[in-house]
Amino acid sequence: MTSRERFLAALHRQPHGRPPVWVMRQAGRYLPEYRALKAKSDFLTMVRTPDLAVEVTLQPLRRFAQLDAAILFSDILVIPEALGVGYQFREAGGIQMQRALSSEADLATLQITGAAGRLQYVYDALKLLRQELKSQKALLGFAGSPWTLACYLLEGGGSEDFPRTKALVKSNPQFLHALLRILTDVVADYLTQQFKAGADAVQIFDSWAGVLSGTDYETFSLRYLRDILAKLPVGAPVIVYAKGKSAQAGALASTGAACLGVDWTMPLSQVRALAGRPICLQGNLDPEFMVGAPALAAQATQAILADNAGDPGHIFNLGHGITPDAKIETMEAVLNTVLAAGV
Numbered sequence: 060m061t062s063r064e065r066f067l068a069a070l071h072r073q074p075h076g077r078p079p080v081w082v083m084r085q086a087g088r089y090l091p092e093y094r095a096l097k098a099k100s101d102f103l104t105m106v107r108t109p110d111l112a113v114e115v116t117l118q119p120l121r122r123f124a125q126l127d128a129a130i131l132f133s134d135i136l137v138i139p140e141a142l143g144v145g146y147q148f149r150e151a152g153g154i155q156m157q158r159a160l161s162s163e164a165d166l167a168t169l170q171i172t173g174a175a176g177r178l179q180y181v182y183d184a185l186k187l188l189r190q191e192l193k194s195q196k197a198l199l200g201f202a203g204s205p206w207t208l209a210c211y212l213l214e215g216g217g218s219e220d221f222p223r224t225k226a227l228v229k230s231n232p233q234f235l236h237a238l239l240r241i242l243t244d245v246v247a248d249y250l251t252q253q254f255k256a257g258a259d260a261v262q263i264f265d266s267w268a269g270v271l272s273g274t275d276y277e278t279f280s281l282r283y284l285r286d287i288l289a290k291l292p293v294g295a296p297v298i299v300y301a302k303g304k305s306a307q308a309g310a311l312a313s314t315g316a317a318c319l320g321v322d323w324t325m326p327l328s329q330v331r332a333l334a335g336r337p338i339c340l341q342g343n344l345d346p347e348f349m350v351g352a353p354a355l356a357a358q359a360t361q362a363i364l365a366d367n368a369g370d371p372g373h374i375f376n377l378g379h380g381i382t383p384d385a386k387i388e389t390m391e392a393v394l395n396t397v398l399a400a401g402v
Contacts, residue, residue, distance in 0.1 A: 144169070
């Protein structure tokens with residue numbers, strides 16, 4: 060069984076031997092080859108240049124043969140950029156949007172028509188990757204959720220708790236819903252084009268799901284995730300990752316996603332019990348283990364595999380992105396532990 064076959068089997072909860080594995084934010088700044096390339100080309104140039112995006116995407120697979128899938132090197136903020144709101148990285152760290160949206164009048168300035176079509180460089184990179192990977196490794200695309208993208212657009216950049224966005228939930232929900240509907244249509248179009256370009260599966264990152272509480276999560280995020288999945292090609296596998304929302308696995312499973320990405324705050328067995336239906340789960344090693352001793356990370360990996368109890372619907376991953384200070388030898392230990400888990 061090829062890595063690609065193993066990955067797709069896990070998504071559909073079919074027998075596949077050991078769990079497939081890939082690592083969120085694979086390009087990660089922890090690889091010396093990535094840092095060498097970034098010294099020559101800035102992040103945004105690498106994202107927008109297909110050959111460079113392909114190179115960064117393939118670097119982890121060249122170093123770690125145990126990986127079963129590649130995830131495209133890109134950024135969730137390419138969609139706001141395609142809508143006419145660019146982004147950059149602040150000198151002190153974090154994201155700075157070109158401007159913040161604050162009213163219905165701002166929505167009229169968005170370049171909605173043809174927005175997904177302006178991301179041809181993403182599709183070109185996927186096509187090149189499909190040629191490179193052939194049928195041996197799985198290829199993943201991704202996008203940010205409408206809610207998470209809205210957080211950046213309304214706040215004007217990154218934030219710890221997005222106060223302006225949370226205020227709009229109560230003070231002007233009509234404006235917020237109008238923006239979310241725009242983002243939903245563009246994300247659905249964008250992901251559809253990724254499948255056409257060769258992606259085997261896509262992941263939707265609802266990275267700021269935890270900003271919403273109670274029924275607001277259904278109202279301002281989940282309903283739009285359902286709308287996106289309904290617009291995608293029938294049977295197209297989608298992984299939904301909602302950070303901080305493991306306890307709402309049942310609601311997340313109701314979106315129709317093939318797989319739920321799980322952060323490290325809850326054991327997989329508990330998430331399965333909450334999901335309410337058989338479903339693939341992805342996760343969920345705490346990224347903090349990657350900066351520590353290989354033996355401890357291997358032990359934590361074994362515990363996750365044991366907790367999963369051999370359920371075929373499991374893709375091993377971290378519970379969030381890998382950090383720049385991750386140790387290569389610890390990554391090797393984790394991957395080898397997963398590799399030893401099955402035949």
